[in-house]
Amino acid sequence: xxxxxxxxxxxxxxxxxxxxxxxxxxxxxxxxxxxxxxxxxxxxxxxxxxxxxxxxxxxxxxxxxxxxxxxxxxxxxxxxxxxxxxxxxxxxxxxxxxxxxxxxxxxxxxxxxxxxxxxxxxxxxxxxxxxxxxxxxxxxxxxxxxxxxxxxxxxxxxxxxxxxxxxxxxxxxxxxxxxxxxxxxxxxxxxxxxxxxxxxxxxxxxxxxxxxxxxxxxxxxxxxxxxxxxxxxxxxxxxxxxxxxxxxxxxxxxxxxxxxxxxxxxxxxxxxxxxxxxxxxxxxxxxxxxxxxxxxxxxxxxxxxxxxxxxxxxxxxxxxxxxxxxxxxxxxxxxxxxxxxxxxxxxxxxxxxxxxxxxxxxxxxxxxxxxxxxxxxxxxxxxxxxxxxxxxxxxxxxxxxxxxxxxxxxxxxxxxxxxxxxxxxxxx
Amino acid sequence: xxxxxxxxxxxxxxxxxxxxxxxxxxxxxxxxxxxxxxxxxxxxxxxxxxxxxxxxxxxxxxxxxxxxxxxxxxxxxxxxxxxxxxxxxxxxxxxxxxxxxxxxxxxxxxxxxxxxxxxxxxxxxxxxxxxxxxxxxxxxxxxxxxxxxxxxxxxxxxxxxxxxxxxxxxxxxxxxxxxxxxxxxxxxxx
Numbered sequence: 001x002x003x004x005x006x007x008x009x010x011x012x013x014x015x016x017x018x019x020x021x022x023x024x025x026x027x028x029x030x031x032x033x034x035x036x037x038x039x040x041x042x043x044x045x046x047x048x049x050x051x052x053x054x055x056x057x058x059x060x061x062x063x064x065x066x067x068x069x070x071x072x073x074x075x076x077x078x079x080x081x082x083x084x085x086x087x088x089x090x091x092x093x094x095x096x097x098x099x100x101x102x103x104x105x106x107x108x109x110x111x112x113x114x115x116x117x118x119x120x121x122x123x124x125x126x127x128x129x130x131x132x133x134x135x136x137x138x139x140x141x142x143x144x145x146x147x148x149x150x151x152x153x154x155x156x157x158x159x160x161x162x163x164x165x166x167x168x169x170x171x172x173x174x175x176x177x178x179x180x181x182x183x184x185x186x187x188x189x190x191x192x193x194x195x196x197x198x199x200x201x202x203x204x205x206x207x208x209x210x211x212x213x214x215x216x217x218x219x220x221x222x223x224x225x226x227x228x229x230x231x232x233x234x235x236x237x238x239x240x241x242x243x244x245x246x247x248x249x250x251x252x253x254x255x256x257x258x259x260x261x262x263x264x265x266x267x268x269x270x271x272x273x274x275x276x277x278x279x280x281x282x283x284x285x286x287x288x289x290x291x292x293x294x295x296x297x298x299x300x301x302x303x304x305x306x307x308x309x310x311x312x313x314x315x316x317x318x319x320x321x322x323x324x325x326x327x328x329x330x331x332x333x334x335x336x337x338x339x340x341x342x343x344x345x346x347x348x349x350x351x352x353x354x355x356x357x358x359x360x361x362x363x364x365x366x367x368x369x370x371x372x373x374x375x376x377x378x379x380x381x382x383x384x385x386x387x388x389x390x391x392x393x394x395x396x397x398x399x400x401x402x403x404x405x406x407x408x409x410x411x412x413x414x415x416x417x418x419x420x421x422x423x424x425x426x427x428x
Numbered sequence: 429x430x431x432x433x434x435x436x437x438x439x440x441x442x443x444x445x446x447x448x449x450x451x452x453x454x455x456x457x458x459x460x461x462x463x464x465x466x467x468x469x470x471x472x473x474x475x476x477x478x479x480x481x482x483x484x485x486x487x488x489x490x491x492x493x494x495x496x497x498x499x500x501x502x503x504x505x506x507x508x509x510x511x512x513x514x515x516x517x518x519x520x521x522x523x524x525x526x527x528x529x530x531x532x533x534x535x536x537x538x539x540x541x542x543x544x545x546x547x548x549x550x551x552x553x554x555x556x557x558x559x560x561x562x563x564x565x566x567x568x569x570x571x572x573x574x575x576x577x578x579x580x581x582x583x584x585x586x587x588x589x590x591x592x593x594x595x596x597x598x599x600x601x602x603x604x605x606x607x608x609x610x611x612x613x614x615x616x617x618x
Contacts, residue, residue: 060569061569062541062568062570063565063567095541287535289515289536290513321525323518385524389522393522415544415546416544418547418548418549419524419548419558420524423524
């Protein structure tokens with residue numbers, strides 16, 4: 001049986017022609033033509049001016065990734081999908097270790113490095129970029145703003161009318177809730193529409209459309225591990241993720257590429273581009289200190305199979321830097337304490353869930369991960385420094401010295417050489 | 429009326445930082461350090477940190493952390509950006525781990541693209557310490573440069589951190605700061 005599929009028929013979409021039919025044109029929407037800006041005397045032009053100002057700040061942002069190869073690669077993916085709209089987009093890669101991509105009304109797109117760490121191939125990257133392109137060519141930004149203004153106006157008018165009519169405040173509160181629900185529903189429609197355009201663009205340009213739903217599955221799996229759901233998952237705050245959404249994307253992919261002829265995943269191209277950045281992205285993720293989420297992500301990246309030795313090393317780094325002892329873990333069971341996933345108090349149930357995982361000292365778990373890194377391949381030289389630091393903390397100075405020496409052999413020009421030599425006792 | 433006046437006072441104070449003047453000569457910082465600045469600085473104290481600047485905190489500053497205990501954070505946890513928890517100091521940390529702790533703390537309060545440029549053991553007033561040099565940027569895109577000197581004494585971490593805008597302001601007083609640190613006194617624990 002064919003999976004069910006939902007197609008939203010928004011303004012300008014002719015639902016008589018389905019995306020999987022040959023005469024469907026994903027660029028044929030009437031909303032905004034390639035190479036155009038709204039007329040200066042329109043409300044939309046004002047909205048664009050605001051986004052122009054945001055873009056100017058982005059151009060000089062301290063965390064903008066300026067690597068020419070990375071930018072050329074992303075631009076090439078954007079242009080492949082955007083077709084006639086290619087020159088309407090300026091894409092900025094921004095070094096933020098969170099899963100996110102955004103599109104502003106004027107065609108300014110941001111791709112955060114946390115997204116680049118999480119997607120597994122070019123098809124998955126293209127699925128997110130295609131989704132954002134969908135927002136632009138359907139003018140979702142301005143539509144959303146106009147919808148919010150209209151509903152706020154209506155609500156104000158309604159509240160005054162209700163007050164004059166002597167209605168109790170609860171009626172006005174209900175009207176507010178209805179208006180908020182209506183805005184959210186409007187936004188969800190936009191998301192569905194952007195999903196539809198994104199996955200269609202994937203299929204039309206030879207990518208594997210079935211990778212689109214996998215992005216959501218991966219993010220949902222990571223998100224479920226978070227204790228404090230309000231933090232960090234910025235993309236999810238504006239892009240509600242649920243099973244229905246994933247199922248719909250899966251069904252659309254099946255319609256678009258029905259004969260089990262998956263397109264190009266583009267995994268090699270993606271990994272080749274990301275390789276020089278990968279260690280930095282993993283380090284940024286570890287520095288976040290979001291223990292549970294990071295471990296969940298690393299588990300998934302390990303399963304993915306790319307550079308497993310490196311993943312195991314960074315998994316060890318997460319535990320080594322947390323450095324919780326068995327006593328710490330037990331004490332957390334008996335009283336509420338600070339949650340390292342974001343600051344909210346941890347409940348006893350959550351601690352028990354932690355402790356079921358592993359009651360050993362974090363250093364023991366880190367050492368296990370480091371050992372696994374060696375069996376998986378060649379981990380970064382820093383692994384010897386890390387093992388040495390654990391030995392040092394355990395008072396095993398001779399073992400620490402051996403590891404530090406090995407580190408300096410493998411990384412003779414390391415920035416911390418003098419400190420390591422000092423710790424060894426070799427300082428002249 | 430009283431309520432309005434109180435509210436107004438809160439709003440007015442929210443925008444002000446209370447600075448005081450540091451005069452040239454011998455200056456004690458808490459009862460932790462004593463230094464000899466050659467000229468006047470503006471001083472701002474908050475928690476365990478005392479921060480001095482000449483041209484403004486956003487342009488260059490030197491911060492003295494007057495000893496934090498095991499389990500404490502370098503800054504108040506409420507200054508953390510929403511994505512990270514504030515790291516806690518562990519009295520058993522090695523210099524490398526303390527340097528990582530400072531970097532993680534700086535990340536948590538919004539420093540971006542931190543790159544270490546040098547890291548070495550030093551003597552600070554005959555105490556074994558380390559010095560880490562680094563560059564970084566803030567959200568506004570301004571490139572900054574700095575160095576941190578840290579040491580542990582009586583299980584407490586002491587940090588002195590000088591940083592400033594790479595363009596002009598870091599260099600403007602770097603030599604003055606170096607000179608000041610060459611004659612620093614680490615006072616006996618209170």
